[in-house]
Amino acid sequence: MGETPEADPWTELRRLPMGSRIEIHCADGHRWRGTLLPPHDLSGERVIQLKVDSGYNVGVRVGHRDRFHLLPAEPSGPTEPAMSRGHPHTAPHPGRDVVLLTSGGTIASRVDYRTGGVRPVRDESEILAFYPDLDREGPVRVVPVLDRLSEDISPEDWILLARHVGEAFEGGARGVVIAHGTDTLAFTAAALSFLVESLPGPVVLVGAQRSPDRPSSDGPTNLAAAVRIARSADLGEVVVVMHDGLSDDRFAIHRGTRVRKMHSSRRDGFQSRNGPPLGYLDASGLTWNVAVRPPSPPPVRVDPRLNEHGGLLWFYPGLPPERASAFVRGLRGVVLAGTGLGHVSAVHLPWIREAVERGVVVVMTTQCLEGDVDPFVYSTGRELLKAGVLYAGDLLPETAYVKLLWALARADGPEEVRRLIETDRAGELEPRHVAGAPP
Amino acid sequence: MGETPEADPWTELRRLPMGSRIEIHCADGHRWRGTLLPPHDLSGERVIQLKVDSGYNVGVRVGHRDRFHLLPAEPSGPTEPAMSRGHPHTAPHPGRDVVLLTSGGTIASRVDYRTGGVRPVRDESEILAFYPDLDREGPVRVVPVLDRLSEDISPEDWILLARHVGEAFEGGARGVVIAHGTDTLAFTAAALSFLVESLPGPVVLVGAQRSPDRPSSDGPTNLAAAVRIARSADLGEVVVVMHDGLSDDRFAIHRGTRVRKMHSSRRDGFQSRNGPPLGYLDASGLTWNVAVRPPSPPPVRVDPRLNEHGGLLWFYPGLPPERASAFVRGLRGVVLAGTGLGHVSAVHLPWIREAVERGVVVVMTTQCLEGDVDPFVYSTGRELLKAGVLYAGDLLPETAYVKLLWALARADGPEEVRRLIETDRAGELEPRHVAGAPP
Numbered sequence: 001m002g003e004t005p006e007a008d009p010w011t012e013l014r015r016l017p018m019g020s021r022i023e024i025h026c027a028d029g030h031r032w033r034g035t036l037l038p039p040h041d042l043s044g045e046r047v048i049q050l051k052v053d054s055g056y057n058v059g060v061r062v063g064h065r066d067r068f069h070l071l072p073a074e075p076s077g078p079t080e081p082a083m084s085r086g087h088p089h090t091a092p093h094p095g096r097d098v099v100l101l102t103s104g105g106t107i108a109s110r111v112d113y114r115t116g117g118v119r120p121v122r123d124e125s126e127i128l129a130f131y132p133d134l135d136r137e138g139p140v141r142v143v144p145v146l147d148r149l150s151e152d153i154s155p156e157d158w159i160l161l162a163r164h165v166g167e168a169f170e171g172g173a174r175g176v177v178i179a180h181g182t183d184t185l186a187f188t189a190a191a192l193s194f195l196v197e198s199l200p201g202p203v204v205l206v207g208a209q210r211s212p213d214r215p216s217s218d219g220p221t222n223l224a225a226a227v228r229i230a231r232s233a234d235l236g237e238v239v240v241v242m243h244d245g246l247s248d249d250r251f252a253i254h255r256g257t258r259v260r261k262m263h264s265s266r267r268d269g270f271q272s273r274n275g276p277p278l279g280y281l282d283a284s285g286l287t288w289n290v291a292v293r294p295p296s297p298p299p300v301r302v303d304p305r306l307n308e309h310g311g312l313l314w315f316y317p318g319l320p321p322e323r324a325s326a327f328v329r330g331l332r333g334v335v336l337a338g339t340g341l342g343h344v345s346a347v348h349l350p351w352i353r354e355a356v357e358r359g360v361v362v363v364m365t366t367q368c369l370e371g372d373v374d375p376f377v378y379s380t381g382r383e384l385l386k387a388g389v390l391y392a393g394d395l396l397p398e399t400a401y402v403k404l405l406w407a408l409a410r411a412d413g414p415e416e417v418r419r420l421i422e423t424d425r426a427g428e429l430e431p432r433h434v435a436g437a438p439p
Numbered sequence: 440m441g442e443t444p445e446a447d448p449w450t451e452l453r454r455l456p457m458g459s460r461i462e463i464h465c466a467d468g469h470r471w472r473g474t475l476l477p478p479h480d481l482s483g484e485r486v487i488q489l490k491v492d493s494g495y496n497v498g499v500r501v502g503h504r505d506r507f508h509l510l511p512a513e514p515s516g517p518t519e520p521a522m523s524r525g526h527p528h529t530a531p532h533p534g535r536d537v538v539l540l541t542s543g544g545t546i547a548s549r550v551d552y553r554t555g556g557v558r559p560v561r562d563e564s565e566i567l568a569f570y571p572d573l574d575r576e577g578p579v580r581v582v583p584v585l586d587r588l589s590e591d592i593s594p595e596d597w598i599l600l601a602r603h604v605g606e607a608f609e610g611g612a613r614g615v616v617i618a619h620g621t622d623t624l625a626f627t628a629a630a631l632s633f634l635v636e637s638l639p640g641p642v643v644l645v646g647a648q649r650s651p652d653r654p655s656s657d658g659p660t661n662l663a664a665a666v667r668i669a670r671s672a673d674l675g676e677v678v679v680v681m682h683d684g685l686s687d688d689r690f691a692i693h694r695g696t697r698v699r700k701m702h703s704s705r706r707d708g709f710q711s712r713n714g715p716p717l718g719y720l721d722a723s724g725l726t727w728n729v730a731v732r733p734p735s736p737p738p739v740r741v742d743p744r745l746n747e748h749g750g751l752l753w754f755y756p757g758l759p760p761e762r763a764s765a766f767v768r769g770l771r772g773v774v775l776a777g778t779g780l781g782h783v784s785a786v787h788l789p790w791i792r793e794a795v796e797r798g799v800v801v802v803m804t805t806q807c808l809e810g811d812v813d814p815f816v817y818s819t820g821r822e823l824l825k826a827g828v829l830y831a832g833d834l835l836p837e838t839a840y841v842k843l844l845w846a847l848a849r850a851d852g853p854e855e856v857r858r859l860i861e862t863d864r865a866g867e868l869e870p871r872h873v874a875g876a877p878p
Contacts, residue, residue, distance in 0.1 A: 151782035151819055155757045183778035184756050264780050264810030311762065314753040314776070316840060317623050318594045323750070327766050337753070339622035341703050343590035369808075371703030380590055401755060 010046050010062045021073055022050075027065035028291040047287065052234075059279075059287030097141045098175050098230045099168035100134075101161065102127065103188075104148040105181025107208035107219045131220055138231055140177075143168070150181025150188070150207075155405060158191035159304040165196050165203055166302035175201040175230025179223065182207035182261055182269070185240060189256030190402040192238045193426035195304050198296040199236040204229050205256065206241050209267050218243050218267040225251040225281050233286060236295040237278075238426070242270040244280060252277040253286075257399045257428035260369065273370050274394045293427070307408035310334065312401040314367055315344045325351035333361035333404045333417060336389075337397040342366055342373030343380040349387055356388030361417045363390045363404060365397040372433045385435065390418050393433030403428065449485050449501045460512055461489075466504035467730035486726060491673075498718075498726030536580045537614050537669045538607035539573075541566065542600065542627075543587040544620025546647035546658045570659055577670055579616075582607070589620025589627070589646075594844060597630035598743040604635050604642055605741035614640040614669025618662065621646035621700055621708070624679060628695030629841040631677045632865035634743050637735040638675040643668050644695065645680050648706050657682050657706040664690040664720050672725060675734040676717075677865070681709040683719060691716040692725075696838045696867030699808065712809050713833045732866070746847035749773065751840040753806055754783045764790035772800035772843045772856060775828075776836040781805055781812030782819045788826055795827035800856045802829045802843060804836040811872045824874065829857050832872030842867065 009024075016022070016036055023033045034052035047059045102108045108127065124142035127134070134140050145164050146157055161178060168176045180188055189205045196203065206226035208219035226241045238256035245268050254272045263269035272278075279288040309332040313324060328334045328351070338344050342364040344352075352362055364384065366373050375381030375391045385391065392400050400421070407420035422434040448463075455461070455475055462472040473491035486498045541547045547566065563581035566573070573579050584603050585596055600617060607615045619627055628644045635642065645665035647658030665680045677695035684707050693711045702708035711717075718727040748771040752763060767773045767790070777783050781803040783791075791801055803823065805812050814820030814830045824830065831839050839860070846859035861873040 149782070149817060149819055151754075151778050152784045152786075153756055154784070158756075181779075183782055187756050261779065261807050262809055264805045264807045264812065266810065269807065269810070308757060308759075311758070312753065312755045314751065315590075316751045316837065317590075317592055317597075317626050318747060318844070319750070323766060327762060339590050340620075340700065343588070343622055345591050345593070347591075366703045368700050368703045368708065370701055371705065371708070373703065378588060380588055398755065405757070 008064055009066050009068055010064075013048055013062060013068065016070075019073075021071040022068050023071055024048075024050075024060060024062070024066060024068040026060075026291065027063050030291050030294070032060050033071070049284070059285070061289065096172060096174035097139045098177060098227050099171070099173040100127070100140050100142045100177045100179060100227070101145045101164050101168070102142065102179045103146040103150070103153065103157070103161065103181070105150050105179065105183075105185075105207055106211050107179045107181075107206060107223060109211060131223055133220075133224060134227060137228065138174075140227060141173075148181070150183040150185060153181070153184050153188060155191070155306045155308060158188055158195065158402075159306060161188065162192055162195035162302050162304040165192060166300050169200050169298065169300040173201065175233070176203045177223070177226045177230045178203065178205045180205050180207050182209055182242075186256075186259050186261055186270070187398055187402060189238055189240050189254075189259060190396075190399045190428070191306070191406070193256040193428070194403060194406040195302065195306075196238065197301040197303070198299070199238070199293075200295050200298045200300055202230050202233050202235040202295075203238040203256075204241050205238070209242075209265055209269055216267075221248065222251065229253065229281060229286070234294055236293045239278060240270060241281070243267040244277070247282075250280060250282040253279045253281065255427050257426050258396065260396060260398065273396055305409035306405040307332065308405065310401060310404040310408055312337065312397060314397075315339060315348075317345070319345075319348075321348045321351050324348055325355070328355055328360065331360060332408050333363065333414075335363045335365055335392075335397055335400040335404055337367040338364050338373070339367060341371075341377055341381060342375060342384070342389075342391055343378065344384070346380060346383065349383060352384065352389060353387045356414075359414045361390065361404070361408075361414050361421070362388065363392050363395075363400050363421060365392050365395055365400045367397065369396065372430075374433075375435050388436075390421060390436040391434060392421065393429045393431070393435075395421075395429045399428050447503055448505050448507055449503075452487055452501060452507065455509075458512075460510040461507050462510055463487075463489075463499060463501070463505060463507040465499075465730060466502050469730050469733065471499050472510070488723070498724070500727065500729075535611060535613035536578045537616060537666050538610070538612040539566070539579050539581045539616045539618060539666070540584045540600065540603050540607070541581065541618045542585040542589070542592065542596070542620070544589050544618065544622075544624075544646055545650050546618045546620075546645065546662060548650060570662055572659075572663060573666060576667065579666060580612075587620070589622040589624060592620070592623050592627060594630070594745045594747060597627055597634065597841075598745060600627065601631055601634035601741050601743040604631060605739050608639050608737065608739040612640065614672070615642045616662070616665045616669045617642065617644045619644050619646050621648055621681075625695075625698050625700055625709070626837055626841060628677055628679050628693075628698060629835075629838045629867070630745070630845070632695040632867070633842060633845040634741065634745075635677065636740040636742070636864075637738070638677070638732075639734050639737045639739055641669050641672050641674040641734075642677040642695075643680050644677070648681075648704055648708055655706075660687065661690065668692065668720060668725070673733055675732045678717060679709060680720070682706040683716070686721075689719060689721040692718045692720065694866050696865050697835065699835060699837065712835055742849075744848035745844040746771065747844065749840060749843040749847055751776065751836060753836075754778060754787075756784070758784075758787075760787045760790050763787055764794070767794055767799065770799060771847050772802065772853075774802045774804055774831075774836055774839040774843055776806040777803050777812070778806060780810075780816055780820060781814060781823070781828075781830055782817065783823070785819060785822065788822055791823065791828060792826045795853075798853045800829065800843070800847075800853050800860070801827065802831050802834075802839050802860060804831050804834055804839045806836065808835065811869075813872075814874050827875075829860060829875040830873060831860065832868045832870070832874075834860075834868045838867050 034050040037049035244252035375385040473489040476488040683691035814824040850856040
């Protein structure tokens with residue numbers, strides 16, 4: 001057992017022969033056990049490639065405070081497994097299907113050549129006819145849930161999808177893939193991140209920026225990547241998997257609460273905000289950039305309640321306070337997408353104060369879509385904080401809105417809503433950056 | 440005269456000895472005259488460095504259809520000017536000041552150590568005391584106009600600033616710099632792009648993401664870069680100049696209608712959308728990425744009219760149509776920030792139809808903030824187009840809102856507003872991507 005309590009583990013690891021069996025304990029509590037593989041081009045700094053015992057390859061970023069042990073060599077262990085390059089090996093899990101929920105959208109649509117319109121693919125046989133390789137590495141069970149363009153997906157649909165995710169895991173699924181239109185895919189991903197907890201496997205949302213019968217479509221490759229991740233990743237989170245960059249075979253895995261569609265048509269239009277993607281899938285396998293939540297032991301927990309009395313309002317110069325105030329009327333909470341560090345014009349202070357006094361929860365985020373809000377730098381922030389606005393750190397405006405509907409359904413009063421919002425649930429915020437004064 | 444009508448001009452230009460005097464006619468109508476300098480590392484593909492006759496260095500991107508002439512050598516012309524590297528030479532323009540308009544914001548503020556608060560710098564002597572190098576290369580005339588944090592800047596303030604820009608050029612200014620808070624700087628830049636036309640020199644908006652008495656402040660370097668560009672660039676546009684990347688001495692020049700604050704606190708938080716920045720300023724001088732509008736002969740034209748009956752509404756799943764409709768009540772026009780290619784849920788169709796019938800101009804943009812909107816791909820887009828929605832191509836939502844206020848002040852009815860919006864005025868959109876059906 002070669003524990004190295006003082007030295008940099010990266011230096012030590014690089015000295016080990018390929019094929020060594022190790023167990024690495026990351027400072028964040030994560031633990032990996034497997035066979036050391038030769039590094040590949042995409043590994044980058046401080047990343048080792050490991051063939052883990054469940055059979056697939058993973059890149060592990062080695063922190064300074066991580067520790068590892070050498071394990072005894074396996075009796076028949078090859079020193080350089082044949083599958084260290086090329087397509088990642090996905091271990092067969094007999095009897096453990098991937099469940100594919102379809103909700104509509106481009107990825108589950110095709111052009112109807114009689115009408116020229118786009119129509120959704122409706123059942124399992126049609127999906128498998130369209131994506132013939134989908135079940136190559138194991139069974140995929142298709143469950144049609146909805147039949148909508150994603151601009152028409154509503155919070156009620158998020159609840160329905162959450163129930164189906166729960167049922168899939170209760171039925172023994174290894175992982176769940178949700179084919180979804182890209183327009184509001186990030187909203188749905190955030191909603192499922194809050195509605196479904198204690199995930200025994202990955203929930204992978206996937207879409208296509210281009211229709212699947214076009215040669216340039218990203219549908220088939222995105223879906224194949226999503227299924228592969230659902231089948232093989234040791235992950236208990238809701239993620240979005242879409243093309244990364246211009247490469248044909250590299251996919252980014254975005255955390256469901258930190259992703260946004262940042263281009264209306266590019267294949268790589270989805271981007272993680274306030275941090276890198278959780279990881280990537282490419283021909284060499286999975287590489288994680290950050291610690292991810294591992295699968296939880298069953299049962300999955302689904303609590304599909306949302307309260308519709310929340311809203312989202314983007315500030316702009318010239319927005320009359322009366323118009324903003326009227327927009328908020330009848331709501332129990334509103335997320336403001338303010339400017340910069342979280343500001344709105346001082347002319348809005350009176351209605352905000354009044355709304356907070358009525359018990360409305362006012363949450364501040366930034367329309368910059370990256371970086372924290374911070375009420376302590378400028379007088380505007382201090383005034384808004386004093387008025388009772390909750391400064392939600394690096395929470396995206398859209399994620400904050402979804403979380404607000406979730407919190408309103410669970411809390412008795414504004415203070416409890418605020419407490420729920422300022423507590424990280426699904427990796428959506430850095431809690432230390434949240435600021436709020438009691439109203 | 441070595442005109443080369445058939446060959447690629449880039450190939451021909453690379454064969455010329457350094458120090459050759461040339462005149463290059465770009466296919467976009469731009470013309471440069473000067474001495475060929477050695478290329479530098481930042482030149483990139485197809486960029487020549489030219490010391491132009493006004494005295495400064497410029498990088499010119501050579502298109503395939505550009506043409507050039509050789510000019511006779513200057514009698515005393517050095518073959519390799521001493522100033523080809525290092526700080527760009529900015530020719531003195533005797534009697535032609537740069538006018539610095541201050542509007543408040545971090546860049547023109549300092550911490551008051553008695554109170555701990557941030558207070559604006561108020562007059563010329565205080566600005567020059569704070570930025571002692573500002574007039575090193577020529578006179579800078581400081582005109583305090585406003586004293587506001589930029590979240591408090593309103594459309595009335597845009598009008599005031601436009602009048603001051605006009606007065607500065609009427610008074611013989613070479614260029615105008617506007618020190619402005621960063622929160623709504625991009626809105627003001629867009630507004631001035633529409634309100635001031637026929638610019639005899641650059642209008643450079645500049646801000647600081649960090650307060651000027653902090654060692655990490657970007658205020659002094661940003662302001663120096665802005666003044667240098669106002670003093671030396673052959674440019675008749677409104678631009679935003681801010682730090683680019685992590686380098687200390689590289690600045691991006693963004694078109695005023697295509698820039699957005701994309702991070703709440705990073706020095707390089709400003710980014711051009713739907714295209715690269717117009718150009719860069721670094722230690723080697725100015726490099727243009729795209730054709731820019733050259734200065735117009737005086738007089739400058741200022742038409743400072745805006746109509747306040749326009750609004751901006753961001754769509755999200757769960758937004759009730761009644762709430763959206765109420766928000767739009769009383770407006771003559773509204774910009775929708777829809778999803779993806781420009782969609783909102785079909786439940787919004789009735790109020791949109793009704794609003795268009797009442798004469799409200801409804802403009803569609805994308806909350807992706809990059810890429811075009813396009814009504815022809817999905818049924819939702821076709822329905823919205825049929826309802827009379829104007830699809831505004833690659834116009835940013837914020838720029839579309841500013842342009843709407845500008846158009847409402849100039850047009851007699853909705854058709855004329857639509858015509859104004861769909862016509863490019865200041866490089867803000869690709870007109871061929873606009874789509875609208877008469878309502």
